[in-house]
Amino acid sequence: LDQPAARCTTCSTPATPCSFRMEPLLADRFRWLAPVQLPKYSLLPCGDGQPLSVLEAVTSCGDVFLSGGGGGGEGDGGGAAGSSRQLSRQDSNSSSASSSLELSQVAAIQSVCRRWWGPKRLDYSLHCPDTLSRFPINAMPLLFHASYWESADAAAFILRQFVDAASVAELLEITDSAITESSLGGHIDDRLTLRVPGRQREKWRNRANAIKLKNAAPNHRANDVIVAEGQAQVLTARFMYGPFDMLSLSDEVIDVHVMSQPPSSGEWSYVGSCNTDSHGKAVFSVPAERRLPQGVYPVKMVARGDHSSADLNLAVLPPATECVVFSVDGSFAASVSIMGADPKVRPGAVDVVRHWQDLGYLLVYISARPDMQQRRVVGWLAQHNFPHGMVFFMDGFTAEPLRQKTACLTKLAGQAGLLIHAAYGSSKDIAVYQSLNLRRGQIFIIGKAGKKHAGNATILSEGYAAHLSALQSAQYECSRPAQGVGRHVVRRGCFGLPQPSMSSGRGSPSAAATSDSSDSAQQQN
Secondary structure (H helix, E strand, O other): OOOOOOOOOOOOOOOOOOOOOOHHHHHHHHHOOOOEEEOOOOOOOOOOOOOOOHHHHHOOOOOOOOOOOOOOOOOOOHHHHHHHHHHOOOOHHHHHHHHHHHHHHHHHHHHHHHOOOOHHHHEEOOOOOHHHHOOOOHHHHHHHHHHOOOHHHHHHHHHHHHHHHHHHHHHHHHHHHHHHHHHHHOOOHHOOOOOOOOOOOOOOOOHHHHOOOOOOOOOOOOOEEEEOOOOOEEEEEEEEEEHOOOOOOOOHHHHHHHEOOOOOOOOOOEEEEEEOOOOOOEEEOOHHOOOOOOOOEEEEEOOOOEEEEEEEEEEOOOOOOOEEEEEEOOOOOOOOOOOOOOEOOOOHHHHHHHHHHHOOOEEEEEEEEEHHHHHHHHHHHHHHOEEOOOOEEEOOOOHHHHHHHHHHHHHHHHHHOEEEEEEEEEEHHHHHHOOOOHHHHEEEOOOOOOOHHOOOOOEOOOHHHHHHHHHHOOOOOOOOOOOOOOHHHHHHHHHOOOOOOOOOOOOOOOOOOOOOOOOOOOOOO
């Protein structure tokens, strides 16, 4: 390079078959130094305090940079080696030896810094799980590529390069305490809530709720809402508590807040209130004078009694907005979990979804699972950095989940005026997509599929990575940018981790701590 880079870093695991180092290319003697081992985030979230300066590495490893051993085909250690040999012949003059040693160190440091990029080390090594040794070599590159997106060790290292240690420690202290409190009882630390002056939690209208819900964690949820501009904007949420929805929030007041100008302003505005029914269901219709214009708006429906909330997105779209549908069940998760508890995402799946988002399409995630699993699944999507999209789950348990999925997509295409441009899923979803009049070139199926499905859909037998290459090279007829004005309304970015509790007033809701980030989706069907 004509001009040295301000900062460049390589990060890999010892088992990565396609990893390489940059330090030996800039200074030959660094081939005798191991890459800096990054600490595990779970053990040392603020780092282990080891020095990362290249000057510290040169001075602390003087035997490498000042000796003739270890090879020095670069010329940066030749003078230093000669000085070292000269020192061995001058034992009688200690002051002369000390002076020569200092000159040798200065010469070695100058030789390294003359070629170096930035003041810190360049090569870093991540912790590698032992279970990776069981995978075939040809599968490792794709697995490692997917794992870097979700590595907490790598993310913490990057943050430490830009945020001072005191700020990181304070943030981690608050976040960890909030997660601990949430896991014990679903209550968020008071330090994490933005209190509204003069607005405190109200007593439950139903006295029985104060007793029933005292030690129960909330599991509120709501499907996202897509409407055409000018249509009625109706928000629906279900307020439940405890495992398997043991308790419902009946006959209580729910306040509705909307972020009017996301994501720049971040200001919430109160739009109205409604009451839950005997089954914990709350339905709120936005008044005609307060209906929102085109855009995608975050919505919080907040229970006044404990300030727990259900989060959803309201999309007000122009007619004929094009979208791409992704069935979460069986299409995103790999069949083998590297870490054991969390099902790993299929290699290339996130990149394929990002490709469609970059083309300007609205992303629609749909699942045949009951809505009680929404927090877990959305938390899994957020953990793996899936692009933001509209999420839909089924209302409770049903004996015919595919029929409910078909009805949901038909409603979106009919009432909201969406144009489904492409659809992804498993072999079970082919009949669903065919009922929406999608052609074979618009239906993409991942995983095993019978021969009878070959003429009805495109089977991605080589996985998402090969499919992404085909999309980028326009081998499919449907691989084109989105058309119409709807592409300007689509929200970019990734999912935010779920926030299970908040403190709100009628003026603005609070920003609650993220406590569902440890939740992972169950194994996909």
